[in-house]
Amino acid sequence: MARTPPLDPRSIVLDLLDSVLAQKRLLDESLDSEPRLSKLADRDRAFVRLLVATILRRLGQIDQVIGRCLERDLPVKAIRVRNMLRLGAAQLLFLDTPPHAAISTTVDLAKNSQLAGFAKLINAVLRRLDREGRAWVAEQDAAPLNTPSWLWQSWRATYGEDLARHIAAAHQVEAPVDITVAGDPTLWAERLEAEILPTGTLRRHGGGDVTQLPGFAEGAWWVQDLAASLPAKLMGSLKGKQVADLCAAPGGKALQLAVAGAEVTAVDRSAKRMLRFRRNLERLKLAATIVETDVAGWIPPALFDAVLLDAPCTATGTLRRHPDGVHLKGPGDVAYLADQQHALLKAAVSMVKPGGTLVYCVCSLEPQEGEAQITRLLDSGASICRDPILATEVPGLEMILTPAGEVRTLPHYLAEKGGMDAFFIARLKRLE
Ligand SMILES: C[S@@+](CC[C@H](N)C(=O)[O-])C[C@H]1O[C@@H](n2cnc3c(N)ncnc32)[C@H](O)[C@@H]1O
Structure with a gap:
């Protein structure tokens, strides 16, 4: 008979780390396909999410301090031991778990597995981290340590050292929940105990299950980051x-x-x-024509007054919400996606009526997926021109406008209110 895996939050975290870091699966997918999560109490489920997200956000820092405690590197096949050390270190150094609990629960994980032979080593490393680790962390240069070097180089080259540090620092903090309402934001701000941001987006701090909040079931609102709500608002x-x-x-x-x-x-x-869109349409009692096909080869029955293209991208603009992203993407993805984006943009241009509007956006920090796409499209002789976005269209957020009249949001903008996802948005007008 197959052994039932233990219903221990920390053991689930180990499996999630393996899923993301070794099997290269998305964290959301890994969470969705973990049957033990639904059997946990709400508090334990929240702890699992917090612990795995903290390890993924702080992996560079955590691995460096663990490295200082090991005389020689762990064998590659001892990856689960490394993950146990990461799990203990994250609790000791970043989550303020009482040291005796962080250490003993991690050592017990080893003792109760086939890795009992490593229990002494884990105990010794975690005890040393408890004594010396906080001082080591205080001296670390967290931004480049927690960012893969290809991304760090890209952000430094694009935004400069100072902004790159702000960007990386924003990724260490859990993002708040942003909400777009179908009706009156003021009314819903009160009901949802949320703050109204300059664009009308509502923002709630603190976690919890959003599906249990007032108005969710009857479709009064949906979850959407402030920056993600801008492209549709800029379509006139x-x-x-x-x-x-x-x-x-x-x-x-x-x-x-x-x-x-x-x-x-x-x-x-x-x-x-x-399917998720169909469910949302139903919940909000809205209608849309749905076409399930590849955009690049789709020929619409008639041209559109306006087209929005939210192209597939590396999603480096949503690392606050998806801390697994830095461990799953590489520079090859940028080049591959940039070619897809160009093809999709060309297809999108052909679907807009003359004089009509095309809005292009990506939730990426990489200029190859944003600014450079528009230059490449215009240089290719496409029958389209920029339709610059004006400061009056983004009141209170003028810093997001570029000199070309495009939008570039960064994760530390509105930091005092909880930041925003990083998006690039361009508005174009189809020529005759
Ligand atoms: C950034 S997400 C879109 C998010 C969405 N616009 C929203 O606001 O909820 C990108 C989407 O592009 C879709 N996609 C990627 N390549 C595609 C293609 N060639 N044709 C059609 N859809 C594609 C993916 O399935 C994915 O749902």
């Missing part, structure tokens, strides 16, 4: 217009377009992700 008046949302799933932006009164055609090649 949409009432009664034919609008295509390309790469639409799970549909946060398509919902905004529908609420603004557009006749929405939402296109995405992932039926699984579109």
Whole structure:
């Protein structure tokens, strides 16, 4: 008979770390496919998420201090031992877990597994970290340590050393929950005990299950980062217009377009992700035409008044929410996705009526996926020009506008209120 894995939060964290770091699976997918999570009490489930996210956010710092305690490196096959050390270190140095609990629970994990032979080593390393680790952490240069060098180099080259440090620091902090409401934000701000941000997005601090909040079941609002809500808002008046949302799933932006009164055609090649959009449409009692296909080869029955293209990207702009991202992506992904984005942009241009609007966006910090895409498109002779975004369209957020009239948000903007995802947004007008 197969052995049932233990229902211990820390043991689940070890399996999640293995899933992300060794098997290279997304953290959200790993969490979704972990059956033991639903059997845990809410508090333990929140602890699992916090612990795994903290380890992924602070991996560079954690591995460096562990390295200082080991006379020689652990054998490659002892990856689970390394993960046990990471788990103990994160609790001791970043989560203020009482030292005796952090150490004894980690040592017990080893003793109760096939790795009992490593229990003494784990005990010795964690005891030393308890004595000396906090002072070592205080001296660390956290920003470059927790950022893979290819990303660190890219951000330094693009934004300069100072901004790169702000960007990396923002990734160490859990993001708040942002909400877009279909109706009156003031009313819902009160009901949801949320703050209203300059763009009308509501922001709630503190965790909890959003599906249990007032208004979720009846579809009064949906979760969407402030920056992610901007592209649809920059499309102008949409009432009664034919609008295509390309790469639409799970549909946060398509919902905004529908609420603004557009006749929405939402296109995405992932039926699984579109299922979430269908559920959201139902919950919000909204309608849209759904097309499940590859945008690059799709020929629409008629041209659209406006098109939104939220292209697939490396998502380095959402590392606050998805700390697994830095461990799953590499420079090759940027080049690969940049070519896809160019093809999708060219297809999108061909779907817009002359005089119509095309908004392009990506949740990426990499200029190859943002600013350079627009230059490449315009240089290719496409029948389109920039339609610069004006400061009056982003009141209270003027710092996000570039000299070219595009939007570049960074994760530390509005830091005092909890930051925002990093997006690039460009608005274009189709020529005759
Ligand atoms: C950044 S996400 C879109 C998020 C969405 N716009 C929202 O606001 O919720 C990118 C989406 O592009 C889709 N996608 C990627 N390549 C595609 C292609 N060639 N054709 C259609 N959809 C594609 C993915 O399935 C994914 O759902």
